[in-house]
Amino acid sequence: MSIATPEKTALKLGFVPLLDCAPLVIAREKGFFATEGLNVVLSRESNWANIRDKVSFGLLDGAQMLSPMPLAATLGLGSRPTPMVTGLALSMNGNAVTLSAELYRALSPQLRDRPNPAEVGNALKQWISTLRTKPVFATVYPYSCQHYQLRYWLTASGINPDTDVTLIAVPPTQMISTMHDRMIDGYCAGEPWNSLAQQCGEGTVALTGYQIWPDSIEKVFGVTQHWADAHPNTHEALIRALVNACEWLSHNDNHAEALELLRLPPYLDQSAIPLGQSDTVLPIMQSFFGPGVNCPSLSHAHLMLEQMERWGQWHGGDRDQIARQVYRHDIYSKALGLERFSQHA
């Protein structure tokens, strides 16, 4: 297979220091970008809004994004509309709902060992009905799977997320201390913030995103439509390099080395060091590679658009057209030379 020359080789990509930035770090440190002839600098960003703005305004070529982000940016939810696309999903699953140790203790008489989400939800609903004040739940970002999963689970448990609880936003790095200060009773966040809360005894992982939506795309690699149109070969080369990194990450033998690289100062903070020692009993099931993991699936885009509409973030419109415009499995297939099969996708 002949590989077309990349239009641009010096690139700057953004990431947020969470465990699932691993594909970008590994692609750089293990030379997968270099193999594709790309010279990539990684820029650590301290919030998701920066990722969106810097990609929108061309300060970054592309970035690790929350899977609803390219859709929200295209629709102009919370920002000026900037058409974005993704040709690659970077990770699946990885979120969990953590309840404060105190709240979990209060619920535990009604819970058996390893309760399922419905049982935890029922116990919480009963607990709320005996209270005068509403419990406070936190998420990180409004256009995120974490936010939608929390709302989805509460609703399924007969708890109205807008009236029966108070929803607030807290940065992930402050979740555990905020819970320690008793300002919140629970949160839905990505790893390592659930395992860490459990390790330090502040909270209990009560259910996982995997139990709510099994095998749900969590992070994607996003660029603007404009950038993708101007740099098709570079885009494909980036996707190949990142898929190779995802595959590398899927081998158990490489995990120790991956953590060693992630701990390097430009990437994750020291606080992320205990990660990889997660001893939660529930299945967080974070994965980077495998059947159906990396292809940006239209059904996931549909699910995200449905959630945006359901929770009043979006007034609604032609979901299928938007899903196809943003989630580009054709770019994914072309980058990996899978076009022959993609007609059946």
Place this chain on the structure above:
Amino acid sequence: MKDSRSLDVLIIDDEPTRADALFDALNALGHKVVCHLSDSHRLCDQVSELSPDMVIIDMDSPNRDTLESMAAMSRSNPRPIVFFAEKADDSESISAAISAGVSAYVADGLQTDRVKAIMDTAIAQFDAFHSLRTELEKTKSQLSERKVVEKAKGMLMKHQGCDEEQAYKTLRKLAMDRSQKLVEVAQSVIDILELTTLPNAGKR
């Protein structure tokens, strides 16, 4: 009724020097300014209580996502705030703001020219602070860079059992592979070696 030109502005910035300078500059323009210096989780409450016309925030503050969430949920709040770039029609000043590292959230319906005047002041203050700090850091780092590289070299020599020249070459190669400065690589080497050799006594 308050002066129609005066706005309530909340500044969220962990750099006290910069926050103070911006505070003074906006005060001088006749605005009522409140600074929020700590990354406290009470931010949501504070924004609701103060109900500012405009929030100016350091782009690198993790609390930006908190404000984005408030903006997304503010449909039901008495005073909705929106991301500055959502309304501004002039992408040049948004780019200038992003490059300066400042972003803002404004009460929906605020006149854009009044917002823009405040934004321009904030951008100028952030830029001024940036060049001042760069200048300072340059002077300071020239002094300390040599020390850091020397220390990394020493640790590498001990860890790898190599001579000084080899240790220096290793650092140079790492720096080139990662497109980082020599001193940055030296610092990571120190951080890693200190971690891996924690139980050993006699580090220095």
